[in-house]
Amino acid sequence: MADVNHTHEIDVSTHIDADVECTIGELLSAYLDGELRVGELDLVVSHLNDCLECIAEFHDLKEARAAVRMMPMLQVPESAMPAAHYGPELSAFLDGELTADEQQMIVKHLQTCTDCLLELQDLDGARTAIRSLPGLEPPTPIAPRLPVHHQRTSLRRLGVAAAAVIGAILITFNMASSGPEPTAVDLDQLADQHNVRLSVEDGVSGVPVNAPGATP
Amino acid sequence: MKRLILISGLATALLAMQLGTATADELAELVEAAAEADYSGRQIVVTFLDGETMLEIVDVEHAGSLMMVGNSQGQALFGDGKLSGVDGGLTVSTWNAAQMSDKYSIGAAAAIRRLDRQATAIDIIENGELRMRRVFDDATGTPLVTEIYGGDGKLFRLTSMLEVNGLPAQLYGGSNHDAGEYEVLLPTTGHNLPTGAAGYFLADAYAAPDDSLQGFYSDGLFSFSLFQIEGRADSDRFDDSTALEFDNRRYERLVNPGEMWVTWQSTGSTYILVGDLPPDHLEQVLEELPKPGSRNLFSRLWNGLFG
Numbered sequence: 001m002a003d004v005n006h007t008h009e010i011d012v013s014t015h016i017d018a019d020v021e022c023t024i025g026e027l028l029s030a031y032l033d034g035e036l037r038v039g040e041l042d043l044v045v046s047h048l049n050d051c052l053e054c055i056a057e058f059h060d061l062k063e064a065r066a067a068v069r070m071m072p073m074l075q076v077p078e079s080a081m082p083a084a085h086y087g088p089e090l091s092a093f094l095d096g097e098l099t100a101d102e103q104q105m106i107v108k109h110l111q112t113c114t115d116c117l118l119e120l121q122d123l124d125g126a127r128t129a130i131r132s133l134p135g136l137e138p139p140t141p142i143a144p145r146l147p148v149h150h151q152r153t154s155l156r157r158l159g160v161a162a163a164a165v166i167g168a169i170l171i172t173f174n175m176a177s178s179g180p181e182p183t184a185v186d187l188d189q190l191a192d193q194h195n196v197r198l199s200v201e202d203g204v205s206g207v208p209v210n211a212p213g214a215t216p
Numbered sequence: 217m218k219r220l221i222l223i224s225g226l227a228t229a230l231l232a233m234q235l236g237t238a239t240a241d242e243l244a245e246l247v248e249a250a251a252e253a254d255y256s257g258r259q260i261v262v263t264f265l266d267g268e269t270m271l272e273i274v275d276v277e278h279a280g281s282l283m284m285v286g287n288s289q290g291q292a293l294f295g296d297g298k299l300s301g302v303d304g305g306l307t308v309s310t311w312n313a314a315q316m317s318d319k320y321s322i323g324a325a326a327a328i329r330r331l332d333r334q335a336t337a338i339d340i341i342e343n344g345e346l347r348m349r350r351v352f353d354d355a356t357g358t359p360l361v362t363e364i365y366g367g368d369g370k371l372f373r374l375t376s377m378l379e380v381n382g383l384p385a386q387l388y389g390g391s392n393h394d395a396g397e398y399e400v401l402l403p404t405t406g407h408n409l410p411t412g413a414a415g416y417f418l419a420d421a422y423a424a425p426d427d428s429l430q431g432f433y434s435d436g437l438f439s440f441s442l443f444q445i446e447g448r449a450d451s452d453r454f455d456d457s458t459a460l461e462f463d464n465r466r467y468e469r470l471v472n473p474g475e476m477w478v479t480w481q482s483t484g485s486t487y488i489l490v491g492d493l494p495p496d497h498l499e500q501v502l503e504e505l506p507k508p509g510s511r512n513l514f515s516r517l518w519n520g521l522f523g
Contacts, residue, residue: 094269103264107374110260117260117273117378124271182448185488191475192292193401193424194441194490196299196306197432199283201314201439 085113090120243322243338246350249357254279257358257380261473263373265495266458272473276377277384278358284387304396310403312419316436319415320347330360331380337361340437345369347494348437353380367496375474399425407431409442414500416440433491433501440491442505449486454479462499465508480508 047054086106092098093106110117256277263270277284282295293300297308323339323346333353340348346369351361358380366372401422409431411418416433424430429444457468460478470477478489478498487506489498 094271095267097267103371107262107376110378120271121273182450182486183445185445185449185451185486187451187453187470187477187488187490190441190443190477190488190490192299192306193422193430193443194432194439194475195294196297196401197308197311197420197422197430197441198439199294199299200297200308200311201434 085116085119087119090116091123094120094123240316240322242325243340243350246336246338246352246357250352250359252280253353253357253359254383255353255356255358255380256382256384256386258378259375260378261373261375263471263473264371265471270471270473273378277387279384279387282387284384298398300396305398306401307398308401308420308422310420311432314417314419314434314436314439317415319343319435320437331377333360333380335360356380364492364494366494372494373474373492401425401430404429407444409444410505413504414497416501438491438493438497440489440493440501443488443490445486445488447484447486448481449488450479462502465502467502467508478502482506482509 086093086109089098089102089106093103098106110120256275258273259276260271260273272287275286280295282293284291284293286292290301292305297311299305299307319342321341323341325336325338328335328337328351330351330353333355335351335353337349337351339346340350345367346365348365349361349363350359352358353360358377360377360380362373362375363371364373401424404421404423407421407429409418409421409429413433416435416439418431419434420432422430422432424443427446431442431444433440433442453470454468454477457470457477457479460467460469465480467478467480474492476489476491476493476498480487483506485506489501489505493501
């Protein structure tokens, strides 16, 4: 777990603006531990938009952390758990990495702890933002040049030509069979139509919970 | 011997009372009280699915049969077959009531404390396994918690009040449920939607303003709508969906904390299922709905040549 005091001593804006040497590791670690403040979260997310190295580092940290979580643990009774906040556990809670008992413990705690609740909302917001970042795939390497074979037989030329014709036919038929562009559907509208019918049911479980426009 | 039977019967009855076995009527009373309760507060909805956790926290107000739900993106008012937004909304004029399927039974009721309130927890059992646990505030009838379990016994969705703040100020302030223009979902009988699937029954079918068909299915506890749209239909949001495969049948699924969309194409139509089904129910329902078409290369060639 990152040292909270140390993390908060970092001048985030200077760190981000300097942009000379990308050393955002402490902040990423603190993010995973759920120890960043709201302003810091925004800066980290903004920085991650432009820095593939940091995205990679973030994923490495996350994987390492997940590996540590998979190690065998002693079962600690709830009464022996600290009464303080669940910073690191909240992040794991969002990642679905807790056991059922731990999940229940967090949910119970959230019902009495506004601080953890707000932190959970911040973490969830940051997670959503990070999900929308560009992927981590490295740039496609330039393919090595293949050795040129000067001796092309007429048979090979014939094969290439036949393949080209077949390919063209397939593409043509594929385009013809795929039909016109699909109709655009508004998924929120469909959910509204479901919910409006649902609203007359007393007994069913699915009381509408999402305001219009909410996106997954 | 008679005395022995009498004593053993009495003991059984006492044991049942002690365990607090509830009846369907008791659950119905609690649900009815919840539907008429007046309350406001904050509610968290958490869905656990395939190792992911999705959550949303919303402000809710409930008065009579109306419920206002709001978050940072807006507010909506539901109730009595109407959904009201800023300048109008949607409405259904007729519907058929759904009955709870007899596959469910009512389990133990327990007196508990939740949010510093005296409450009653009641379990709904399916095939001997806990499917749902609901907790109601004894004093106001407010539904405090709904836990939904998947077929694997794991918690699938949790809806829980985080705080209960008393009377619904906005609804009491006269939020307008009638202003603006409303699109009407008209009932229709001219459709070929399935009449049921995996214990869910088609309660109503509607023709939407865009000519798509909506079938509303319920088993009295969970529900979904099946939309049938002619030809190909899609949404950019399905770019973020995950593939769902059962026996070589492939679907696209999009999930948020409180809802789920599943789409596929079959026999010239696009289907989109919207609802709150637990994962095992979803799999069983999809098994009995129109299946995704195979559309292999040969059939595409044939269709391309001859239509």
